[in-house]
Amino acid sequence: MDAEIDLKGILGLIRRQLWLILSTIAAILVLTIIVTYSLTPKYTATSLVLVDTSTKNLLDSDNVLSNPNADNSRVESEVGILKSDRILLNVVSENNLVSDSEFGIDVSLKDRILSWLRIPLPPAPSGDEALSRVLTAFKSAITVSRSGLTYLITVGVVSKDPEKAAKLANSMSETYIREQINAKVTVTLTKRDTIQKQAEAANAAIVENERNFDSYITSNIDRLEKQTNSRGLTTLRAELEKVNHDRATGLDRIESLQKSLQAQDFSTLVTQLGSDALDELQRQREGLATRIAAAGDSSTEAISLREELAKVDQSLASAASQEVNTLQQTVNNYQQQANEVRQKIRSTVLQSNLPPEVLTEIYSLQQSSEIARNQYQTLLSRLQELDAQASLQLPDSRVVSAALTPTLPSFPNSKLILGLSLIVSIGIGIGLAILREYFIGGFVSENQIEAVLKVPLSAIAPRQASDDHHKLASPTSSLSDLMVTSPLSLFSESVRRLRLTLDQQERKNPAPKRQDGDEGKIIMVSSALPAEGKSTMALSLARAYALTGKRTLLIDCDLRKPSVNKHLNLEPNHDFIDYLRQDRNSATLTSLIMRDPLSNLTVLLGGRRSDVATDELVMSEKMGRILASARKHFDYVILDTPPVEPVVDGLYLSRHADMVVFVIKWASTSQSSAKRAVAALKENKNPDAGIVTLLNQQDRTKMSGNYSYSGYYTE
Numbered sequence: 001m002d003a004e005i006d007l008k009g010i011l012g013l014i015r016r017q018l019w020l021i022l023s024t025i026a027a028i029l030v031l032t033i034i035v036t037y038s039l040t041p042k043y044t045a046t047s048l049v050l051v052d053t054s055t056k057n058l059l060d061s062d063n064v065l066s067n068p069n070a071d072n073s074r075v076e077s078e079v080g081i082l083k084s085d086r087i088l089l090n091v092v093s094e095n096n097l098v099s100d101s102e103f104g105i106d107v108s109l110k111d112r113i114l115s116w117l118r119i120p121l122p123p124a125p126s127g128d129e130a131l132s133r134v135l136t137a138f139k140s141a142i143t144v145s146r147s148g149l150t151y152l153i154t155v156g157v158v159s160k161d162p163e164k165a166a167k168l169a170n171s172m173s174e175t176y177i178r179e180q181i182n183a184k185v186t187v188t189l190t191k192r193d194t195i196q197k198q199a200e201a202a203n204a205a206i207v208e209n210e211r212n213f214d215s216y217i218t219s220n221i222d223r224l225e226k227q228t229n230s231r232g233l234t235t236l237r238a239e240l241e242k243v244n245h246d247r248a249t250g251l252d253r254i255e256s257l258q259k260s261l262q263a264q265d266f267s268t269l270v271t272q273l274g275s276d277a278l279d280e281l282q283r284q285r286e287g288l289a290t291r292i293a294a295a296g297d298s299s300t301e302a303i304s305l306r307e308e309l310a311k312v313d314q315s316l317a318s319a320a321s322q323e324v325n326t327l328q329q330t331v332n333n334y335q336q337q338a339n340e341v342r343q344k345i346r347s348t349v350l351q352s353n354l355p356p357e358v359l360t361e362i363y364s365l366q367q368s369s370e371i372a373r374n375q376y377q378t379l380l381s382r383l384q385e386l387d388a389q390a391s392l393q394l395p396d397s398r399v400v401s402a403a404l405t406p407t408l409p410s411f412p413n414s415k416l417i418l419g420l421s422l423i424v425s426i427g428i429g430i431g432l433a434i435l436r437e438y439f440i441g442g443f444v445s446e447n448q449i450e451a452v453l454k455v456p457l458s459a460i461a462p463r464q465a466s467d468d469h470h471k472l473a474s475p476t477s478s479l480s481d482l483m484v485t486s487p488l489s490l491f492s493e494s495v496r497r498l499r500l501t502l503d504q505q506e507r508k509n510p511a512p513k514r515q516d517g518d519e520g521k522i523i524m525v526s527s528a529l530p531a532e533g534k535s536t537m538a539l540s541l542a543r544a545y546a547l548t549g550k551r552t553l554l555i556d557c558d559l560r561k562p563s564v565n566k567h568l569n570l571e572p573n574h575d576f577i578d579y580l581r582q583d584r585n586s587a588t589l590t591s592l593i594m595r596d597p598l599s600n601l602t603v604l605l606g607g608r609r610s611d612v613a614t615d616e617l618v619m620s621e622k623m624g625r626i627l628a629s630a631r632k633h634f635d636y637v638i639l640d641t642p643p644v645e646p647v648v649d650g651l652y653l654s655r656h657a658d659m660v661v662f663v664i665k666w667a668s669t670s671q672s673s674a675k676r677a678v679a680a681l682k683e684n685k686n687p688d689a690g691i692v693t694l695l696n697q698q699d700r701t702k703m704s705g706n707y708s709y710s711g712y713y714t715e
Helices: 002-016 018-038 068-082 085-094 109-116 127-139 162-219 221-228 232-262 266-273 276-294 300-351 356-391 414-440 446-453 466-471 479-485 490-508 534-547 575-581 621-633 649-653 671-684
Strands: 043-051 142-146 152-159 397-401 457-462 521-527 552-556 602-604 636-640 659-665 690-698
Touching (some): 002 018, 068 142, 085 162, 162 300, 490 534, 521 621, 521 649, 659 671
Parallel strands (some): 521 659
């Protein structure tokens, strides 16, 4: 049942605030559509890169290593490398993004306005600053992320141009892989350079050891011959000296020939080489030179002869180069012969019967040479392997899916934005409806009044439709006439329910007995603001008491804007105000009261609007005597007081009341105004007096649920 009541309350709230909810939804949707379709569309292109964490070596394809424990950190590291500044700067440079209209440095709207106003512009950014700005803009347009726990890396680029987005995404992947290969090649070449230095040092050690061995043999050859009694060493030494002499002579001759060849001194070359072919070419050259000297410089014959001379010079240079190469080969043979002679000397010495101390020296020199040679061979082999690896490096990653040109923009996602906007607008609309219903707008339910004002609700009076006025005596009659003309109406029943609540409050909290024996009860009817039906309810409540036979007096205490006379169709006068002002000393209270034409209700009219401050009148001793006298002669005294917010008259009158009826206009009275008014009444009223509220002019067409009791009312 509670859930049903809550649901009905929610439906009623939505029905009452439907215009606010719909207008909020429409405004937000229209604004969202305008903003969404005014945004520049952007496209996202994505490429997919696979990271292979195994170690690859083409020179040893069987040795493929992988460490699963390090795979996750390796892939995450590759993600960081892919979006590093080095990769991005290469992409910026290769695609010339510095001058790109989207990512590059462009003249802003602000600069254009300053230029148009002839205001000096700030200095242009330097090269590094411009590059930094472009890099920052490009970073904001890229996304690099790992796909879950896989070895796949997604590279995305957002751009206004779909083709540019695909191009940049592919450029990032390609640059990353290229830099990966370059890094591996650089590491390999660094290793090679290190080993190259070590190999050069080993080679120098070999040369030094060989030189030391030869020097030892040469320096001690006479002693070795005597100790070994071998004449062969003398012969081998003589042969070695001859070979070295011939090699040195050949090197000198090659050096001289190369100088003549570089200087194109063909005469010297021919003389030094002494070749018949070169002699013939030299004679031809001299003949051509003579003929050129005889011919004119600009003649056709001279030009033709110069061409022939150039061909002869080329032939001479080619033939001389061949002769020099042949001579170089001969010198190389001398070197080989010298090495063979040295080897023979070593073998002869080592095979001889030498003393132990000599053999120890010789073997020590030979061992040092062998060690240096082995080291050199090992380093040379590794050097050749690294040279091969540098040219055979493979990347550890590869593009498994290149970025394609996107056909649909990734931003803005119109469907998603509109869907979210609809949900948000509905939420905001309902939130505003709740805010207006329970915090800003008027009161519409019993729970709302009791929760906000902390006072009980006595009854809810309906709003009468225009077709209900036929129940009244005349079109100018008051709604309160329904108490007499239509006693079974819903309005009349709501007034009687108010009367019942007041009787219950009186029984629960009986007023203390007065010393003078007065038993009449003063009921004050007030409201927070004007035009909330306060006077109508005061007259209706007074008639409700009068119709039960109670001696009832209605006093129009709204002296600033009296209206009870209008409800009773009586002529206004200044008698009551004059009486309070003591302008008419002969006037009595009995002469001021009048009778209600429709009931036995006694009425004290306020008359015309006052032209003086009425708070002084209502707080005067004379008003107190009037109310004290009314208590003696009437069972109930109903006070129609001014609204609390605009004037203070009602606060002074509340001190005399035994009960306060606070009228609230349905869905109209501001909650803040009502809270202030009730707080002021609680502060100024008689401490023993109670306060009840009446929710007036309820619009039943905006309430949820059916009225199952409508058959009991004469509608």
